[in-house]
Amino acid sequence: MPFRPEPPFTHGATPAGPIDTDTAVLLCNLGTPDAPTAPALRRYLAQFLADPRVVEIPRAVWMLILHGIILRVRPAKSAAKYASVWMAEGSPLKVHTDRQAKLLQGVLGERGHRVRVAYAMRYGSPAVADQLDALKREGIRRVLVLPAYPQYSGATTASVIDAVAQWSLQTRHVPEWRFINRYHDDPGYIQALATTVREHWAREGRGDRLVMSFHGMPERTLKLGDPYHCECLKTGRLLAEALGLAADQWQVTFQSRFGKAKWLEPYTEPMLIKLARSGVKRVDLICPGFAADCLETLEEINQEARAAYLKAGGEGFAYIPCLNDHPASIRLLADLAERHLQGWPTREAAPSADSRALQARRARDAGAAG
Ligand SMILES: C=CC1=C(C)c2cc3[nH]c(cc4nc(cc5[nH]c(cc1n2)c(C)c5CCC(=O)O)C(CCC(=O)O)=C4C)c(C)c3C=C
Ligand SMILES: [Fe+2]
Numbered sequence: 396m397p398f399r400p401e402p403p404f405t406h407g408a409t410p411a412g413p414i415d416t417d418t419a420v421l422l423c424n425l426g427t428p429d430a431p432t433a434p435a436l437r438r439y440l441a442q443f444l445a446d447p448r449v450v451e452i453p454r455a456v457w458m459l460i461l462h463g464i465i466l467r468v469r470p471a472k473s474a475a476k477y478a479s480v481w482m483a484e485g486s487p488l489k490v491h492t493d494r495q496a497k498l499l500q501g502v503l504g505e506r507g508h509r510v511r512v513a514y515a516m517r518y519g520s521p522a523v524a525d526q527l528d529a530l531k532r533e534g535i536r537r538v539l540v541l542p543a544y545p546q547y548s549g550a551t552t553a554s555v556i557d558a559v560a561q562w563s564l565q566t567r568h569v570p571e572w573r574f575i576n577r578y579h580d581d582p583g584y585i586q587a588l589a590t591t592v593r594e595h596w597a598r599e600g601r602g603d604r605l606v607m608s609f610h611g612m613p614e615r616t617l618k619l620g621d622p623y624h625c626e627c628l629k630t631g632r633l634l635a636e637a638l639g640l641a642a643d644q645w646q647v648t649f650q651s652r653f654g655k656a657k658w659l660e661p662y663t664e665p666m667l668i669k670l671a672r673s674g675v676k677r678v679d680l681i682c683p684g685f686a687a688d689c690l691e692t693l694e695e696i697n698q699e700a701r702a703a704y705l706k707a708g709g710e711g712f713a714y715i716p717c718l719n720d721h722p723a724s725i726r727l728l729a730d731l732a733e734r735h736l737q738g739w740p741t742r743e744a745a746p747s748a749d750s751r752a753l754q755a756r757r758a759r760d761a762g763a764a765g
């Protein structure tokens with residue numbers, strides 16, 4: 396198999412990127428369509444839903460269902476939903492992730508680290524492989540991969556690792572890698588979530604119940620050993636503890652069911668309807684598993700689930716936004732990165748071509764004198 400062409404290599408040359416460094420942090424999120432249109436959705440869903448990490452049913456059967464039914468029906472429906480949350484600069488997921496990467500670059504710089512921060516999307520653009528190619532062209536030799544998933548799952552975190560591994564398979568000179576697999580119980584993450592809840596309460600008042608809604612997964616993945624469910628529950632418990640909530644003041648639910656199989660329960664929307672019918676008048680809803688607002692939070696929760704709760708008799712529904720570019724969120728990402736960068740020379744100035752040449756001359760002179 397031919398390898399990707401290597402960028403030209405010159406001994407002693409300084410890295411060619413905007414920062415004189417050979418270390419990068421690659422922030423990776425799920426991905427999103429390029430436009431809120433049926434053709435863009437078809438391209439995006441075809442890539443996303445063909446990932447064997449995402450849909451674990453026999454390939455041949457699934458490809459028939461995917462291409463024969465899902466990609467004919469779903470793109471138009473999903474495009475209309477995306478259109479309802481699209482921002483002037485693009486898809487919310489991409490806009491927030493882009494901002495996170497830029498702010499993270501700034502904070503790590505302020506903390507004295509010379510690192511290049513870039514972001515990539517697992518599906519769609521900017522693709523993981525394209526970003527890794529670009530980083531290599533800038534002279535990057537070490538990459539810390541930070542999947543923007545606090546809770547590990549095979550469908551998300553491991554799929555990002557697959558994309559990096561796939562690129563590695565086609566690359567001659569592979570960088571040094573580090574991966575952050577999870578941060579679901581990281582004190583900084585829990586505190587960042589607690590801060591956004593408290594700020595929300597201070598601004599808008601407090602509901603009767605805090606519902607923590609996580610993206611779902613097929614239930615069988617739990618039985619097959621995926622740690623996702625346990626990590627969601629732990630995040631929920633730690634957040635409730637940080638906020639001093641009693642057992643009847645919070646609960647964890649799972650949203651975004653896809654397909655007909657049983658997914659992790661309780662499902663968010665039916666639970667909200669149940670709460671409304673049982674007399675819980677005001678709920679606050681947070682989605683702790685999403686590092687950035689996206690279709691699943693802005694449309695499915697803040698539009699559809701809100702409407703279902705109010706229709707069932709609820710009187711107040713407050714959606715608490717994802718961490719996005721909140722200062723506590725960027726601090727969290729910087730703390731995570733800093734911890735995992737340890738031992739890599741990000742605090743040393745990368746030697747310039749001149750200083751390397753000087754060192755070489757001194758070594759030569761010392762050799763000649765001795
Ligand atoms: C946060 C963690 C996520 C897990 C776990 C996850 C699993 C998962 N998702 C699907 C199917 C779909 N998800 C879709 C959107 C979507 N999913 C996540 C995150 C997780 N998914 C995000 C952040 C988003 C939003 C992307 C955006 O552009 O805003 C969609 C596409 C939208 C739609 O057509 O409804 C699908 C489909 C499966 C099958 C799965 C686990 C097996
Ligand atoms: Fe999803």
Ligand SMILES: [Fe+2]
Nearest residue numbers: 651690691695
């Ligand atoms: Fe959804």
